[in-house]
Amino acid sequence: MSIPPPPGPHQPPGSPEQPQGPYAQGPYAYPYHPYGPYGRPVPVNGVAIGSLVLGILCFVPAVGLVLGLIALAQIKKRGERGKGMAIAGSVLSSVGLALWVLALSTGSASDFWDGFKGAARGDGTAYALAKGDCFDTPTGDLEGDAYDIDEVSCAGEHDGEVFAVVTLPGGAFPGDDEIELTADDKCYALQDGYAMDTWAVPDDVDVYYLVPSRQSWRLGDREITCLLGSTAEDGRLTGSLRADPTTLDADQTAFLSATNAIDAALYEEPEEYPEDDLSANQDWAKGMHAELGEQIAALRGHSWRAEAKKPVADLIEDMEDARKEWSRAAVARDADTFYTHYESGYDYVDGPTTVTARKALGLDTTVPEPYEDDSEGGGSGIAGVLDA
Incomplete structure (x- = not known):
């Protein structure tokens, strides 16, 4: 599941939040264009643009360097604009080429590529979480926003355990409230299917969920990840809570x-x-x-x-x-x-015959505490939300 990057201070060009055009900065803020002889604008050399782009990306630095040199020659001959871009592209491409040579000679290029593929798969984010996985968050908290997670073994201590992943339909972003209502309904309904022996679930454990944010929805995030976590202050889980047909007889x-x-x-x-x-x-x-x-x-x-x-x-x-x-x-x-x-x-x-039958079947025999509803509106309510 996608953990969105922190929202930046700038909006992309053309977005509703930043009006574009002659009046974007005020009633007298007209755009400025350099003009050549006879009032015609001087064109920008296209090869220079290509050199700068390749220099910034550093994917093929050798090509960016060659394009930069070609652009400088064309600009001098034709009187076009773009000399600064050609120079910058050449310099960046030269640096990138040197780094590639160094990476290939030390073997670090392979490490970089492995890391790149891991990021594409979502390793270290909620995209990588599946049913039965356990994980830690950087803060140890399952409420609020989180941008990365560390998958860990369920045998030791951990912050959360995934018990279901629900895929939402496509379309426009339904809104935070609507997604949280859906998560509340779906996750609580699926909880007992994963932790079937409800007597074995500690009293401080409740349902949390990872939900798409507006930003991650734009990137194709459509998953609600249902979690079990402790509601106690600094509380953690130890051992898996999974008790379903994969672990029960x-x-x-x-x-x-x-x-x-x-x-x-x-x-x-x-x-x-x-x-x-x-x-x-x-x-x-x-x-x-x-x-x-x-x-x-x-x-x-x-x-x-x-x-x-x-x-x-x-x-x-x-x-x-x-x-x-x-x-x-x-x-x-x-x-x-x-x-x-x-x-x-x-x-x-939860009487004596239930306890005796559970004991004979090898199930937990600790009678759960009577349920008490402390919420104002009734029902168990949402324990917490971790935006993804």
Whole structure:
């Protein structure tokens, strides 16, 4: 992903910010052109321009030097302008030629070319980051602007870990706010697909993302890079948080897929309390009943290893009891009755049978702290943004 260069103080010619033409600097600022005999402008020698360009670029310094010498001869013969450009091109080309000779004799040309190719690939920038990569930032901070990163091993300490890369559609730049909203929706939705064992994710870890800036969008940057990072002051990650089918066995994947689907349904609880909108909560309870039925069927249909069969069966029994409570909550006649079945439906969640099943499957058994919403508007909100 592109990390844009810091914006410079000047705008390119012709941009809306810098008006061009006779009145660009004021009502009396007319452009100045040197004129030759009979009022006709003296032309600039084209070879001199070519010499200067090649001298600045230093790609083919020998050609720039030859062009400079040819231009000086033509200018003297024709009376054209461009002598200064021809001289500058010749001098720069001579310096470039000397540097090329030195580089070839010491072998540093190969090192330079390798570095150039690395820059083109985006090495050392967010362009180089892919799912599963870990990295450090120069400041150790995942908020604000950043122009480079250092990819490091996930085994040691690191500032961030990439868990997804989302490609945006082309077209005009949608604006910073729109991109951040998209990143918020996409990244939080993809988090559990990468770190499926949510119990193993430290409490201080949250979602961050790298997003295109207006400048990098002009260069073709269309990627949102979703990250996991610590929200603690000077906090860092240690070891990879990846827990998906590439690192889990079939039993672990099946179990976490079912329990995470139920958790996702639980998170859809309406913002309105039952006493304010009983109908919305009844609809949600009906959805919980359906989701539990689907995931119970998935767990029963899986062939479990010997040591996990009974623990998973015990958990399924609790889930069946909870499913009945959600069915009753879905038809509750008042808020008090709804709350009674609501609480019973929640009883099994993160309970003893869940812990026992997790232990049998080799998953984390540390029960997570209850979720508390400290934001003003509800929801977990954005933990931070790192512009790319």
